[in-house]
Amino acid sequence: MIQVQDLKKTFVKDGNRIEVLRGLNLTIDNGDSLAILGVSGAGKTTFVHILGTLDHPTSGEVLFNGLDVFKWPAKKLASFRNRTIGFVFQFHNLLPEFNSLENTMMPALIHGMSRRDALARAETILHDVGLGDRMTHKPAELSGGEQQRVAVARALIMEPEILLADEPTGNLDTETGRKIEDILLDLNQRKGITLIVVTHNQSLAGRMSRSIGLRDGEIYTCG
Numbered sequence: 394m395i396q397v398q399d400l401k402k403t404f405v406k407d408g409n410r411i412e413v414l415r416g417l418n419l420t421i422d423n424g425d426s427l428a429i430l431g432v433s434g435a436g437k438t439t440f441v442h443i444l445g446t447l448d449h450p451t452s453g454e455v456l457f458n459g460l461d462v463f464k465w466p467a468k469k470l471a472s473f474r475n476r477t478i479g480f481v482f483q484f485h486n487l488l489p490e491f492n493s494l495e496n497t498m499m500p501a502l503i504h505g506m507s508r509r510d511a512l513a514r515a516e517t518i519l520h521d522v523g524l525g526d527r528m529t530h531k532p533a534e535l536s537g538g539e540q541q542r543v544a545v546a547r548a549l550i551m552e553p554e555i556l557l558a559d560e561p562t563g564n565l566d567t568e569t570g571r572k573i574e575d576i577l578l579d580l581n582q583r584k585g586i587t588l589i590v591v592t593h594n595q596s597l598a599g600r601m602s603r604s605i606g607l608r609d610g611e612i613y614t615c616g
Contacts, residue, residue, distance in 0.1 A: 437607050441559055557589050
């Protein structure tokens with residue numbers, strides 16, 4: 394379970410304080426699927442970065458199964474992030490010099506998994522996302538949808554409990570985007586991974602079990 398309690402995030406720019414998140418409160422159950430909606434600048438990405446422990450809140454708490462991980466040392470927090478949270482972004486951020494298999498293996502190798510085990514796990518995941526015949530292809534040799542599937546596979550290599558996706562279909566055509574949606578929702582339903590998606594896509598939001606909206610750093614709808 395993720396518990397967000399009076400979460401605030403403030404930036405200072407040119408001497409001015411900018412309140413990006415203004416006291417958010419939210420509970421996300423294990424295995425939930427949640428869409429986060431809102432216009433650009435509403436605070437969605439900042440919120441997801443904090444949920445993913447990529448950024449720290451200015452005040453308030455984010456508890457993972459009752460633990461305030463932001464009180465941990467940086468090394469312990471990084472290990473938690475690597476093991477527990479997977480990330481999929483609008484722009485896949487694949488390393489161009491590595492092929493699909495190598496890109497997928499990367500988080501596991503960084504964590505210290507043996508190359509043999511990382512290879513076996515990456516091969517299985519790439520088959521699961523429909524890329525069994527594209528493992529040796531580099532990003533430039535893949536379509537946009539295939540690149541995003543590699544990004545999903547990479548996010549899954551450490552078997553995370555939570556999958557965060559920031560506009561995962563925003564750079565794809567409708568048909569390809571729908572296939573990525575299907576993969577993400579299947580992972581949520583079949584493996585019980587908690588799925589949190591930032592999206593402008595009302596159709597995708599409608600397929601999630603819950604949705605919230607952000608406006609000016611505050612939650613304005615919840616379903």
